[in-house]
Amino acid sequence: MTEAALPVVIRAQQQTRASSLRWFLRKNPRMLVGMVLLSILLFVAAFAPIIAPYDPIKVTIGDALQPPSFQHWLGTDDLGRDVFSRVLWGSRISLSVGVISVSIGFFVGVSVGLLAGYLGGTFDLLAMRVIDALLAFPALVLAIAITASLGPQIQNAMIAIGVVAIPGYARLTRGQVLSVRSREYITAARTVGVPPFRLVLRHIFPNIANALVVQATLATAFAILAEAALSFLGLGPQPPYPSWGQDINYSQRYLANMKWWMSAGPGIAIFIAVFTFNFLGDALRDALDPRLRRSG
Amino acid sequence: MTTYILRRLLLMIPVAFLVTVGIFVIIRIAPGDPILTYAGEDPNPETIAYVRAQLGLDQPVPIQYAAWLSRALQGDLGRSFQTHQRVTEAIIERLPVTFELGAAALLISVTVALVVGTISAIKRNSAVDLLTTSFTIAGVSFPNFYLGLLLILLFAYVVPGHILPPGGFTPFSTDPWDNLRRLILPAITIATASLAVNLRQVRSSLLDVFGLDYMRTARAKGLRERAVIVRHALKNALIPVVTIIGIQIGAIIEGAIITETIFFIPGIGRLAVQAIPSQDYPVVQGVVLVSALSFMLSTLAVDVLYAFLDPRISFGGAQA
Numbered sequence: 001m002t003e004a005a006l007p008v009v010i011r012a013q014q015q016t017r018a019s020s021l022r023w024f025l026r027k028n029p030r031m032l033v034g035m036v037l038l039s040i041l042l043f044v045a046a047f048a049p050i051i052a053p054y055d056p057i058k059v060t061i062g063d064a065l066q067p068p069s070f071q072h073w074l075g076t077d078d079l080g081r082d083v084f085s086r087v088l089w090g091s092r093i094s095l096s097v098g099v100i101s102v103s104i105g106f107f108v109g110v111s112v113g114l115l116a117g118y119l120g121g122t123f124d125l126l127a128m129r130v131i132d133a134l135l136a137f138p139a140l141v142l143a144i145a146i147t148a149s150l151g152p153q154i155q156n157a158m159i160a161i162g163v164v165a166i167p168g169y170a171r172l173t174r175g176q177v178l179s180v181r182s183r184e185y186i187t188a189a190r191t192v193g194v195p196p197f198r199l200v201l202r203h204i205f206p207n208i209a210n211a212l213v214v215q216a217t218l219a220t221a222f223a224i225l226a227e228a229a230l231s232f233l234g235l236g237p238q239p240p241y242p243s244w245g246q247d248i249n250y251s252q253r254y255l256a257n258m259k260w261w262m263s264a265g266p267g268i269a270i271f272i273a274v275f276t277f278n279f280l281g282d283a284l285r286d287a288l289d290p291r292l293r294r295s296g
Numbered sequence: 297m298t299t300y301i302l303r304r305l306l307l308m309i310p311v312a313f314l315v316t317v318g319i320f321v322i323i324r325i326a327p328g329d330p331i332l333t334y335a336g337e338d339p340n341p342e343t344i345a346y347v348r349a350q351l352g353l354d355q356p357v358p359i360q361y362a363a364w365l366s367r368a369l370q371g372d373l374g375r376s377f378q379t380h381q382r383v384t385e386a387i388i389e390r391l392p393v394t395f396e397l398g399a400a401a402l403l404i405s406v407t408v409a410l411v412v413g414t415i416s417a418i419k420r421n422s423a424v425d426l427l428t429t430s431f432t433i434a435g436v437s438f439p440n441f442y443l444g445l446l447l448i449l450l451f452a453y454v455v456p457g458h459i460l461p462p463g464g465f466t467p468f469s470t471d472p473w474d475n476l477r478r479l480i481l482p483a484i485t486i487a488t489a490s491l492a493v494n495l496r497q498v499r500s501s502l503l504d505v506f507g508l509d510y511m512r513t514a515r516a517k518g519l520r521e522r523a524v525i526v527r528h529a530l531k532n533a534l535i536p537v538v539t540i541i542g543i544q545i546g547a548i549i550e551g552a553i554i555t556e557t558i559f560f561i562p563g564i565g566r567l568a569v570q571a572i573p574s575q576d577y578p579v580v581q582g583v584v585l586v587s588a589l590s591f592m593l594s595t596l597a598v599d600v601l602y603a604f605l606d607p608r609i610s611f612g613g614a615q616a
Contacts, residue, residue: 129310129311129314130314132311132314133311133314133315133317133318134318136311136312136315136588136591136592137315137318137584137587137588137591138546138547138549138550138587138588138591139546139550140550140553140554141549141550141553141584141587141588142584144553144568144572145319145322145323145580145584146322148572148580149322149323149324149325149577149580150325221437225437225439228439228441229439229441229554232439232441232554233554233557233569233572234572234573235572245439245441248439248441248442248445249441251445252445252558255445255448255449256452258449258453260449263442266442267439267442267445267446270442271434271437271438271439271442274436274437274438274439275433275434275437278433278436278437279433
């Protein structure tokens with residue numbers, strides 16, 4: 001009894017939120033690059049009315065079809081509208097369609113996935129067949145069919161792209177729920193009488209959130225590209241409102257006259273926006289969930 | 297193996313059924329009245345009622361669906377509201393064009409991915425590898441319709457000699473050389489995005505295989521490097537690549553719709569895009585149905601191929 005067992009206290013060094021974020025970003029430099037790109041995009045979309053040098057829909061025939069210059073960085077279109085200003089304004093459409101449609105897909109898909117994975121049985125069987133049917137369509141074809149029948153409007157494009165995004169979340173969520181469901185901590189929670197709804201939201205959902213964040217980021221990239229394609233086919237916002245895809249479509253008639261700058265701005269803008277979300281999604285996948293690191 | 301294929305085909309039936317329901321519902325929720333397109337300009341109410349009854353549009357929706365499905369199963373997808381041509385006929389006329397375009401795109405995407413992906417994996421961290429990896433990120437983010445326009449501009453104004461025409465289509469039977477010449481740009485446009493995905497898959501699955509024991513064994517027993525790569529590494533690395541290619545077929549169908557529009561190619565994609573503004577339901581319905589079914593069948597084909605390539609996959613049923 002000379003050396004009594006003394007309680008050992010190990011104190012972890014307290015970290016502030018800011019310092020742990022700094023640590024995270026230093027460990028994942030690609031995240032930092034992605035975040036910077038995303039901030040620039042968001043800034044442009046939020047402050048487009050202030051940054052844009054000209055009114056994007058104001059027709060000035062005298063300035064028509066000017067190549068890029070100091071006055072008009074990306075030139076002007078056939079109605080004398082400043083392409084650079086239209087590109088800046090167009091980011092609002094693309095980002096809002098991206099965010100809203102992904103939210104629709106996220107909400108519906110995750111709910112279906114959680115229920116199917118947790119309940120199992122008939123609901124699971126039926127829900128998954130519907131998801132399979134949605135997956136049987138090439139994504140863009142389905143989005144085109146839905147938008148074409150609802151009518152060429154921006155809201156309908158959001159709905160269509162949202163519906164197309166549902167299966168991705170539903171399948172991912174269901175799979176994750178199935179793998180988490182049999183873990184000890186879920187059994188423990190159930191044993192102490194946690195009600196099912198709370199169990200799903202408080203114990204299962206937080207454990208699959210990482211994978212969903214990655215999926216949402218990559219889905220936003222797809223949504224922006226899909227919106228551009230729909231607009232290009234005339235199924236997005238209608239003229240004269242600026243939208244990248246539609247502006248490229250519009251520029252096609254001046255292709256033979258070599259007025260390349262009319263499509264260069266919107267084309268590169270789509271690329272940058274989609275690239276940002278793809279890049280960020282990839283970085284997030286590596287950082288948050290190494291198990292998900294796929295090559296596909 | 298036969299059991300596996302049969303089982304997969306059986307599983308396809310409920311999904312195919314839901315797909316047809318989905319297509320029918322999507323088209324019928326549309327606002328606006330297609331009759332107005334069909335009945336011509338300024339029709340009187342009797343004409344409208346007559347046309348509506350003739351097309352069965354006065355029946356309840358489930359009955360309309362049943363009638364549509366039973367006709368569709370017999371190969372009758374109705375007539376175009378605009379041209380009054382049979383939809384099946386219109387699709388069959390144009391399907392070979394889209395198929396040729398899609399096949400060319402797939403060929404480009406897979407061949408380039410295999411060659412460049414292998415070089416990139418062998419010479420890891422070289423200049424080629426760096427270029428490849430940058431391309432794989434950029435390629436998936438580049439909008440294919442803008443790429444199409446850029447290629448048209450490039451070959452119309454920058455590259456001298458007009459080697460590749462900016463669009464149009466010549467049937468292979470009429471002029472094989474012109475057919476191929478006109479196919480190259482649209483096929484590259486479609487192939488780029490899926491090439492990026494395939495390239496990445498080839499590279500990363502080769503890198504995975506390179507670390508395995510049998511590779512060391514193959515080298516240790518004195519095989520030439522070429523044999524090690526082709527016979528041991530590539531053969532095993534291709535298995536996951538096959539799955540990815542299956543998924544890419546969907547992307548190729550999507551690409552065809554956009555690309556045919558840009559390059560004035562008379563395929564089913566252009567058919568659908570032209571039918572949209574005039575609410576020509578039967579045509580849109582038909583094209584969406586055909587593309588969904590082709591996608592399902594090609595996914596099945598790829599899955600079967602996959603099971604065939606990878607003996608570790610059990611076929612289910614009697615033989616495990």
